[in-house]
Amino acid sequence: MHILLLLSMFQHTLAGLQPLCQDDERSALLQFKQSLTVVQCSFDDYSSAYPKVASWSQEEENSDCCLWDGIKCNEDTGHVIRLDLTSSCLYGSINSSSSLFQLVHLEWLVLSNNHFNFSEIPSEIKNLARLTALSLSNSSFSGQIPAELLELSKLESLDLSFNNFHLKLQNPSLANLADKLANLKVLHLGQVNIASTVPHALANLSSLFFLSLTDCLLQELAQISLAHNQLTGPIPFCFMNLNKLSTLYLHNNQLTGHIPVEVRKLTQLQILRLAENQLEGSVPNSIFELRNLQAFDLSYNNLSGIVDLNMFLLNLKSLTSLVLSSNKFSLLTGTNVSTNLPKFTVIGFRSCNISEFPYFLHNQYELASLDLSSNKIAGQVPQWLLNVSTKSLEYLNFSDNLLSGFGQDLFVLPWSKMNTLDLGFNKLQGPLPVPSSVSIYSYIVSNNQLTGEIPIQICSLNGLHALDLSYNNLSGMLPECLGNFSVELSALKLQANNFYGIIPQTFINGTNLMMIDFSDNSLQGRVPKSLANCVKLKFLNLGDNQITDVFPSWLGTLPELEVLILKFNNFHGKIEEPQTGFEFPKLRIIDLSHNSFTGNLPSKHFHCWNAMKDIKASKLTYLQVELMPYDVLGFTYYGYADYSLIMSNKGIEIEYPKLSNLITAIILSDNNFVGEIPASIASLKGLRTLNLSNNNLRGYIPLTLSYLTVMESLDLSSNKLTGQIPQQLVELTSLAFFDVSHNHLRGAIPQGTQFSTFTNDWFAGNPGLCGEPLSRKCGNSEASPAEDDLPSEYVLAFGWKIVLAGYASGTIIGVVLGHIFCTRKYEWLIKTFRLHPESSGRRRRHTHIM
Ligand SMILES: *[C@@H]1O[C@H](CO)[C@@H](O)[C@H](O)[C@H]1NC(C)=O
Ligand SMILES: *[C@@H]1O[C@H](CO)[C@@H](O)[C@H](O)[C@H]1NC(C)=O
Ligand SMILES: *[C@@H]1O[C@H](CO)[C@@H](O)[C@H](O)[C@H]1NC(C)=O
Ligand SMILES: *[C@@H]1O[C@H](CO)[C@@H](O)[C@H](O)[C@H]1NC(C)=O
Ligand SMILES: *[C@@H]1O[C@H](CO)[C@@H](O)[C@H](O)[C@H]1NC(C)=O
Ligand SMILES: *[C@@H]1O[C@H](CO)[C@@H](O)[C@H](O)[C@H]1NC(C)=O
Ligand SMILES: *[C@@H]1O[C@H](CO)[C@@H](O)[C@H](O)[C@H]1NC(C)=O
Ligand SMILES: *[C@@H]1O[C@H](CO)[C@@H](O)[C@H](O)[C@H]1NC(C)=O
Ligand SMILES: *[C@@H]1O[C@H](CO)[C@@H](O)[C@H](O)[C@H]1NC(C)=O
Ligand SMILES: *[C@@H]1O[C@H](CO)[C@@H](O)[C@H](O)[C@H]1NC(C)=O
Ligand SMILES: *[C@@H]1O[C@H](CO)[C@@H](O)[C@H](O)[C@H]1NC(C)=O
Ligand SMILES: *[C@@H]1O[C@H](CO)[C@@H](O)[C@H](O)[C@H]1NC(C)=O
Numbered sequence: 001m002h003i004l005l006l007l008s009m010f011q012h013t014l015a016g017l018q019p020l021c022q023d024d025e026r027s028a029l030l031q032f033k034q035s036l037t038v039v040q041c042s043f044d045d046y047s048s049a050y051p052k053v054a055s056w057s058q059e060e061e062n063s064d065c066c067l068w069d070g071i072k073c074n075e076d077t078g079h080v081i082r083l084d085l086t087s088s089c090l091y092g093s094i095n096s097s098s099s100l101f102q103l104v105h106l107e108w109l110v111l112s113n114n115h116f117n118f119s120e121i122p123s124e125i126k127n128l129a130r131l132t133a134l135s136l137s138n139s140s141f142s143g144q145i146p147a148e149l150l151e152l153s154k155l156e157s158l159d160l161s162f163n164n165f166h167l168k169l170q171n172p173s174l175a176n177l178a179d180k181l182a183n184l185k186v187l188h189l190g191q192v193n194i195a196s197t198v199p200h201a202l203a204n205l206s207s208l209f210f211l212s213l214t215d216c217l218l219q220e221l222a223q224i225s226l227a228h229n230q231l232t233g234p235i236p237f238c239f240m241n242l243n244k245l246s247t248l249y250l251h252n253n254q255l256t257g258h259i260p261v262e263v264r265k266l267t268q269l270q271i272l273r274l275a276e277n278q279l280e281g282s283v284p285n286s287i288f289e290l291r292n293l294q295a296f297d298l299s300y301n302n303l304s305g306i307v308d309l310n311m312f313l314l315n316l317k318s319l320t321s322l323v324l325s326s327n328k329f330s331l332l333t334g335t336n337v338s339t340n341l342p343k344f345t346v347i348g349f350r351s352c353n354i355s356e357f358p359y360f361l362h363n364q365y366e367l368a369s370l371d372l373s374s375n376k377i378a379g380q381v382p383q384w385l386l387n388v389s390t391k392s393l394e395y396l397n398f399s400d401n402l403l404s405g406f407g408q409d410l411f412v413l414p415w416s417k418m419n420t421l422d423l424g425f426n427k428l429q430g431p432l433p434v435p436s437s438v439s440i441y442s443y444i445v446s447n448n449q450l451t452g453e454i455p456i457q458i459c460s461l462n463g464l465h466a467l468d469l470s471y472n473n474l475s476g477m478l479p480e481c482l483g484n485f486s487v488e489l490s491a492l493k494l495q496a497n498n499f500y501g502i503i504p505q506t507f508i509n510g511t512n513l514m515m516i517d518f519s520d521n522s523l524q525g526r527v528p529k530s531l532a533n534c535v536k537l538k539f540l541n542l543g544d545n546q547i548t549d550v551f552p553s554w555l556g557t558l559p560e561l562e563v564l565i566l567k568f569n570n571f572h573g574k575i576e577e578p579q580t581g582f583e584f585p586k587l588r589i590i591d592l593s594h595n596s597f598t599g600n601l602p603s604k605h606f607h608c609w610n611a612m613k614d615i616k617a618s619k620l621t622y623l624q625v626e627l628m629p630y631d632v633l634g635f636t637y638y639g640y641a642d643y644s645l646i647m648s649n650k651g652i653e654i655e656y657p658k659l660s661n662l663i664t665a666i667i668l669s670d671n672n673f674v675g676e677i678p679a680s681i682a683s684l685k686g687l688r689t690l691n692l693s694n695n696n697l698r699g700y701i702p703l704t705l706s707y708l709t710v711m712e713s714l715d716l717s718s719n720k721l722t723g724q725i726p727q728q729l730v731e732l733t734s735l736a737f738f739d740v741s742h743n744h745l746r747g748a749i750p751q752g753t754q755f756s757t758f759t760n761d762w763f764a765g766n767p768g769l770c771g772e773p774l775s776r777k778c779g780n781s782e783a784s785p786a787e788d789d790l791p792s793e794y795v796l797a798f799g800w801k802i803v804l805a806g807y808a809s810g811t812i813i814g815v816v817l818g819h820i821f822c823t824r825k826y827e828w829l830i831k832t833f834r835l836h837p838e839s840s841g842r843r844r845r846h847t848h849i850m
Helices: 002-008 023-034 123-127 147-151 174-180 200-204 214-224 237-241 261-265 285-289 309-315 359-363 383-387 456-460 529-533 553-557 603-608 679-683 703-707 727-731 753-757 785-789 792-797 800-808 828-832
Strands: 071-073 080-084 108-110 133-135 141-144 157-159 186-188 210-212 247-249 271-273 295-297 306-308 321-323 330-332 346-348 369-371 378-380 395-397 402-405 420-422 442-444 449-452 466-468 473-477 491-493 498-502 515-517 522-524 539-541 563-565 570-574 589-591 596-598 624-626 630-632 635-642 645-649 652-656 665-667 689-691 696-699 713-715 720-723 737-739 744-748 768-770 846-848
Touching: 123 147, 147 174, 261 285, 285 309, 306 309, 309 330, 466 635, 529 553, 563 645, 589 645, 603 679, 645 665, 645 689, 679 703, 703 727, 727 753
Parallel strands: 080 108, 108 133, 133 157, 157 186, 186 210, 210 247, 247 271, 271 295, 295 321, 306 330, 321 346, 346 369, 369 395, 378 402, 395 420, 420 442, 442 466, 449 473, 466 491, 473 498, 491 515, 498 522, 515 539, 539 563, 563 589, 570 596, 589 665, 635 846, 665 689, 689 713, 696 720, 713 737, 720 744, 744 768
Antiparallel strands: 071 080, 624 635, 630 635, 645 652
16 A cells, blocks of 8 residues: 555656557456456455456457556557556466566556465566565465566565565575665565564664554564564664664564664654563653654553653654653653643553643644543542534543532433543443544443433434443333333443332334343333344343343344343343244343243253354354454444453352353243253353352253363252252263252262362252262262262372363353453553554554443
8 A cells, every 4th residue: 555655646647649558568457457357346444446457358449458447558668667457356376487477568557455375476576677566465476476576676665564475585684685676665565574583684774764663563472472582672773774664663572672763763753652561661752752743553562661741842842743652761741831732633642640631631622532541530620621623633531530410410322423531430320421433332330329300302322333321320210212212332331320210112124232131220120022123142241120021032043142130120031932033043042030030941942042052163252242253444344242241150240341152051040940950951052151050940960061161160059959969960070160059869979080179068958979089978779870989089099180180160251350361452552653654564553332
């Protein structure tokens, strides 16, 4: 894309008569076309993809190839000098005999955003010796970059980025490249696999003014930091000699050390991105000598000390983007500068130890993004702030401060273009403020102390994708409009308030709702039948209310439903056997506990719950609802809402702020279920949590439970179960919790494997049980044969203990805040900082909306 920008400047309209294109070049082009396939173009928000070669044909009246799409000829000679097939939906391999290499007059070759089937770049590329610009970005090339490419000594612009680390620049190396291609002005090597150290040889590319090595370094360092620590080094000093640099992207690496004072030498610098490294020390004053700086991003480093905002305001008058978020420094915002301020569009002061709204915001009229989250700003939002950038602000994040309100009367917020508003985790009191922007996309005001009803004005926000009012003290009835005011709405989170009355009946066909959480309120009445219209619904939590209904088996038609929580309500009656078409095909968590269900356990339902039959997830991820992407400032924003819930597992109530896709749970405890535990439960081979406690179940513990080999938590306590504990249950080596207390079980407790870690209260209240861990010894008639076969000393001798220690903790089914397999969230701000379009294979950035 840079190439396009750069070169489009040179493009002039063709005037006058042109010679026809040369026959040999025409046929080379047609051959090239024929060697490839045109595939279905993928239309996303970015690409204006279309098959340019469609206009290429042999027909007589169309024979002037200079007029074909994507081609430009020299006006005098008629030779094809430019070939631009970017985003042309091409698929296929290119090899050394490709007719492409007959187009020896080419000066400009752009093949980006196609799929060349992991072809290697043929060494015949050297035939195109007149090339000044070459882009193979995002086009599925692979292999070592050939030395012949470095013979293209006229190259000024080279973009090999985003071939997903399949392209290697190792032999020849980046240093060789720097050596040979001395005329380069534009170099894009994001996601090129460079296995050398940080390239000091680059210092010799003295005319290099645009450098984006970001992802190749990331790759390099990420790879090598596992074995050779020397590559997690400081910012290469040599960069400070690249005195024509206007853009320096070094973000997302593991660079350490200080920001070099010599950065002052980069006098042309306009964009400096050092975000997401491990830089430390203080911000050097020489930064303030970079008078041309327009965008500066230091976020997510380990910089410390005190940073004086005045210095930025006084010295860097061209700044429009300043992102200092999430370091270890304190930002002094007590500025005395009030005139001739830079005009900002992006301010990111997340987690900067700020305790008041920075005064300079008074005079900002063009802000699009303002992030002051995770600071210590307390008290009322000052009146003047409600005048800041009212016509331009699209993203505002004040979450995680100590704000108490917006002034007494205000409840309509002034910002008319607001897209994303996050006021969560403050101490806001009074009525719920309503955004005035009808284009609002996400509104998050969870975890405050808001009171009163949901104002009816909410109903006019018909572009909302996510509404999160959870964890407040809101009350009143839910407005009727909630089910249908926005067909875009994907996530509706109202849990942990004081809402009462019935749930609206207005859920309409065509709704995008994927997550509904109404739990922990005082809602009454029945489950609204119109929920059956929410065919995209994945997560429904109506727990902890006063709903009076029978089991809503009709929800089983929802093809995507994964989580159904109805616990702590007044559900009653038998759970009827499922009818065809009501099968909950994707259900993985069902919690019906603490209701008044009667009758037998829903054994035929168990057969249908296919999602619980898989043992392995293909890839470990978090369960979440993804919001529709939207564009702000030319960048796409992907928001998501994690599945979160409180569930009793392993005998305690646990709050899961996130859930992994391994989780499966059936929780039917504290009801009046009768009858036996159906053997059909054994078909749910992926089941990890089963809780049937506090019912009236009778009969034996089925042997088939031992087929549930990933089971981690099994609670059968407080029933009327009889017979022995099946010896086969020792095969459940993942079992970490096994409570059968308060039943009528008898005989010997199985011994070995996990059972040796179980505590005696899990067996209590069964007068007929004996053996470890109970103190009651088994008589001869009670001892089980397996126990004789496998004395525990023998088991230990074979190293079971180590195995046990590994298993006993169980698989990670949910994670407590902190994270195990998630990488850092890419925040919206970091994205918006990229003022200039950047060809990026990593656009899919997530922002945590809730
Ligand atoms: C190159 O690919 C063409 C098909 O596109 C094939 O006919 C030819 O044999 C290939 N040549 C070589 C040297 O692999
Ligand atoms: C893509 O590459 C594979 C493996 O090299 C090859 O078998 C296949 O024919 C290629 N497809 C096309 C359309 O060139
Ligand atoms: C890469 O190219 C594909 C088409 O082959 C396109 O759909 C995709 O959006 C491109 N990615 C980027 C980051 O431009
Ligand atoms: C830069 O080039 C000069 C001469 O071309 C050479 O002497 C010097 O060693 C090079 N510097 C680096 C860091 O490669
Ligand atoms: C950040 O700096 C602190 C000391 O100020 C150090 O303990 C910590 O390890 C550093 N973190 C990283 C990620 O470098
Ligand atoms: C304003 O602040 C700057 C930097 O903190 C300081 O150098 C300057 O003297 C101050 N000016 C006034 C008028 O206080
Ligand atoms: C945050 O700022 C306060 C002054 O407002 C200061 O006392 C405190 O040390 C700062 N904390 C850190 C971690 O820098
Ligand atoms: C907000 O701006 C309007 C007009 O620009 C002005 O009349 C009003 O006094 C301002 N309010 C505050 C609190 O600054
Ligand atoms: C929440 O609101 C109710 C009335 O709706 C009130 O009784 C209660 O004290 C409030 N709780 C808090 C923590 O403000
Ligand atoms: C929502 O449903 C109500 C009641 O059915 C209806 O009156 C209203 O027109 C609907 N609104 C929209 C936007 O569909
Ligand atoms: C919604 O769709 C269902 C079936 O697709 C249909 O029976 C029902 O009448 C529709 N409801 C409305 C309000 O359009
Ligand atoms: C707002 O900031 C908080 C804390 O810094 C962050 O967790 C949250 O994801 C941000 N919200 C949005 C919508 O970006």
